Ligand SMILES: O=C(O)CCC(=O)C(=O)O
């Protein structure tokens with residue numbers, strides 16, 4: 375069957391078909407090629423579910439079970455500060471355990487070896503520094519629940535949704551790690567310059583713990599030898615830049631290896647704006 379694509383006008387013409395309605399729901403949840411309209415996204419999701427679209431049925435049931443509706447969803451409680459230098463915040467119970475299981479399940483079939491940014495070319499490549507597996511969600515794997523989680527993260531951070539990079543689910547089996555690194559892009563590194571000009575600095579990082587039945591595996595910061603580990607559904611958020619916007623070397627951190635069990639997290643890197651084109 376020919377791919378129906380992601381053009382909203384084309385999808386509108388097919389709008390009585392479950393897959394087209396699901397795609398339209400995702401697009402209006404994001405605001406991609408069509409106005410950002412979460413209530414309309416939920417309405418379209420409901421129509422896709424009525425037509426039996428499996429992801430629509432499951433994600434709608436998940437969202438219907440969340441209390442408070444969109445209003446509460448988009449107003450996450452203020453996080454509490456757990457470190458001043460670097461600037462680290464924790465949000466307890468940021469998402470429900472059911473949302474955690476959903477995100478993990480959506481990523482699991484797609485996991486591949488995680489990559490790092492090559493400092494010279496700016497392209498991704500595997501490296502012994504990062505031995506875990508990961509999946510960065512593309513549009514095809516995106517669903518309305520994921521989009522709403524991303525918007526909740528943006529609101530927690532007070533940053534614009536269009537600046538969110540594709541989010542990743544990371545899985546670490548015992549011994550796997552994301553060794554000491556910084557998330558900001560170094561303006562002195564040639565391979566980072568184009569990216570910085572296009573999208574701006576990676577000013578903040580948010581992680582959500584998707585499970586907690588593992589040992590070790592803390593998120594560690596070199597500064598002050600600080601280690602953090604939340605419960606399933608908690609989020610940690612930190613600024614990769616100082617208040618004046620300069621890359622902050624005190625944010626050097628690592629995902630330490632779990633010693634038993636698997637660690638699953640969602641990782642969201644954030645820029646100040648959408649990439650510029652042209
Ligand atoms: O797994 C962790 O605790 C750290 C992940 C991380 O550093 C990142 O996603 O940038």
Ligand SMILES: [Fe+2]
Nearest residue numbers: 555556557627
């Ligand atoms: Fe990181």
